[in-house]
């Protein structure tokens with residue numbers, strides 16, 4: 238196995254000698270590495286679907302079929318050593334909400350009452366034109382504080398963000414502090430996400446309050462996202478090759494994707510996805526009591 242670091246403190250690319258080599262390391266090893274590096278790519282992993290499901294258990298608790306109903310992600314059931322498991326297939330032709338278009342900076346599952354911000358894993362199994370099939374970028378929000386201006390740092394405790402369901406806008410509205418705490422590492426990060434702007438009202442963040450006063454717009458989130466995306470140390474952009482697997486700590490990042498520029502009628506790129514909870518039920522209850530109530 239060969240590990241190459243993307244940045245000094247986060248991001249790694251792993252080349253396994255064989256796909257099966259992954260399973261010769263313990264779940265403790267992979268879990269520790271995933272919290273240290275936060276974003277890991279495995280190259281040339283031609284797993285079976287069952288192996289990909291089993292891989293997910295090394296990082297936490299993979300979602301059940303029922304949990305995917307929350308995020309409107311379709312599932313496929315796979316027979317594995319651990320019983321029947323759900324994985325979520327998707328491609329640019331059947332993902333109507335985003336399709337081939339540019340995808341804004343966002344983080345997934347930020348609004349769920351129960352175990353929000355799961356780990357996300359993506360396995361690309363078909364990618365006909367890598368240079369034209371969209372590049373995904375990650376922005377590390379845990380490392381952003383060192384780059385914020387004194388004025389921005391002073392603002393943090395005064396700001397709350399209002400969120401809604403991206404799946405069903407206008408429902409599930411909630412308000413959160415701008416600062417969030419990682420359920421495992423305790424690391425702080427900013428609750429930046431896809432925000433409403435102009436006539437488009439379907440994003441996660443709908444409004445910003447400063448000192449409890451509604452701003453009626455998301456200018457602060459827009460300004461901070463634009464500022465942070467210009468800092469190279471916070472950004473990694475990935476061009477996908479077939480059989481890359483990414484696993485990333487969705488709590489620590491926002492991510493975006495450039496547009497897919499191939500003809501969608503002539504080609505599709507295909508992924509499988511797995512969401513993985515950081516905590517078991519008891520650990521979640523304790524985390525909630527400590528930080529969220």
Ligand SMILES: [Fe+2]
Pocket residue numbers: 343344345492
């Ligand atoms: Fe996403």
